[in-house]
Amino acid sequence: MSLKNKVIKNLFSNWAGLIVTIVISFFMAPYIVHKLGNTFYGIWSIINQFTAYLYIFDFGIRESVIRYTAKYLANKKIRKLEDVLQASFYIYLGVSLISILFTLILALVFEDVFDVDKEYATEASVAILLIGGTITQLFVFNMFNGFLMGVQRYDIFNIVQICGTLVKTALFVLVLEADYGIVALAAVQFTVFLFTGLIMTKVCLNIASSNEVKINLKPPAWDHIKATYHKVFNYSLYVFINNIGQKIIFMTDAIIIGIFMPVASVTFYAIAGMLVEYLRKLVTTSTSILNPLVSHYSASNENDKIQYALVSGTKLTLFIALPVVTVLVLLGEIFIDLWMGEEFAAISGEILVILAVAQAFSAPHFSIVNVLYGMNKHKTLAHFRIVEAICNLVLSIVLINYYGLVGVALGTAIPHIILTSMILPWYATKQINMSLSNYMISGYLRPMIAILPFIFSVFYLKNAFPPESLLEFFVSVFIVCLLYLFVSYLVVFTSKERSSINTSILSFYNKRVSR
Secondary structure (H helix, E strand, O other): OOHHHHHHHHHHHHHHHHHHHHHHHHHHHHHHHHHHHHHHHHHHHHHHHHHHHHHHHHOOHHHHHHHHHHHHHHOOOHHHHHHHHHHHHHHHHHHHHHHHHHHHHHHHHHHHHOOOOHHHHHHHHHHHHHHHHHHHHHHHHHHHHHHHHHOOOHHHHHHHHHHHHHHHHHHHHHHHHOOOOHHHHHHHHHHHHHHHHHHHHHHHHHHHHHOOOOOOOOOOOHHHHHHHHHHHHHHHHHHHHHHHHHHHHHOOHHHHHHHHOOOOHHHHHHHHHHHHHHHHHHHHHHHOOHHHHHHHHHHOOOHHHHHHHHHHHHHHHHHHHHHHHHHHHHHHHHHHHHHOOHHHHHHHHHHHHHHHHHHHHHOOHHHHHHHHHHHOOOHHHHHHHHHHHHHHHHHHHHHHHHHOHHHHHHHHHHHHHHHHHHHHHHHHHHHOOOOHHHHHHHHHHHHHHHHHHHHHHHHHHHHHOOOOOHHHHHHHHHHHHHHHHHHHHHHOOOHHHHHHHHHHHHHHHHHHHHO
16 A cells, blocks of 8 residues: 555544544533533543543653654664564553552542542542553553554554444443443443453554564563663653643643632533544544654655645644634534533633634644654654643633633633744744745645635624524534535645545545445
């Protein structure tokens, strides 16, 4: 399969996996909220953000595996790749032990940190142990996941994840209908993740064998693999620092609210945050393929293709994000009313506007991050992210005392907009020897022109035909999206890109017909 076809296949499989996740989450969210109640759902949200900090113990090893898998396969250096995989596996075993230790600590201190009644504390602690155990499993299996992504088999990864999501959802419904609570939900996640991890490992071993790569899980001799450990850590250290910053930025809001406000308040913020998280996942999923792709180009010294990858990734992220942001800003409050209920509409809707606007500025930076990872130019990015995280934390704590939930949203949005829309584009273009003005014109101008008719259409829809049911909402948005797709096809993409899109669609259609 050609590299181009792999990229297209990976992109669409990523989208398929994400669409399944979003659709299921969309219908499950109000169901879980009403089944658990505001207090327990607030606790569930805090636990998930609280335990999410365990992900920082990945230390960026998976990104290192992705990069070196793509690089060494491109250069036919199989032995070096085998050393990287062996070293990474044993690093992850050590990380798993650290994760277990911190999970125990989190379970013990949870009641003291948050304003949780005694009657809820025991369930919360048990749920933390199970969710922490789920994250610990991730470390055990993550080397295998990284290898699959490095060989650009996102399609297999997504198929397994989709099946796991469907099974988990069915079990969630069963336990909630039986009136079980957050402990049962956490137990379901733990079990499903274990089975999907084992399946992914088996698939990875088969693909490695077909590429003549031997994954050796025996303990390596330090003298033999010392240089490999240093190589993995030198790359992953700054991924690790970047991940710490990201966790503070995206996974701290509920914790701050839980400390300074009643736990039930978290639910109002979490609803808005959930919708923005869908958008963020859509964009990150679309750009994750750039890391191994740029690693391949970097190994071949093809700087012109790296520049094209950055511009194309930027256009793609804006093409995806701008219409979603428009709908969230103009119709978000109406949607929350129809989706979750009137009690959440005003407060959650106001928070949603702030977080969504931030994502409009933020979207292209996900392409920048993956390009920098692929080039091993992410050291300065990590420093930027830590500064943003500190500003986020300080602003959120200060502003929550003046503006409540809105203050937390502003504390998150302001530093994020400054970094992603001003600093990172300048830094990235400097690294790939591309002028900032050329990048902005090539990457930003076309999507921003294409979105204008869509904004006017949604504004007219809101005032002339405000939807009164979820069905009306989706039908109305679907109609204006058709207009957006038509305009974008003509404006966002160049004639060469349109020709490539047409060829890919025709090729896909011919394959289906021939079957």
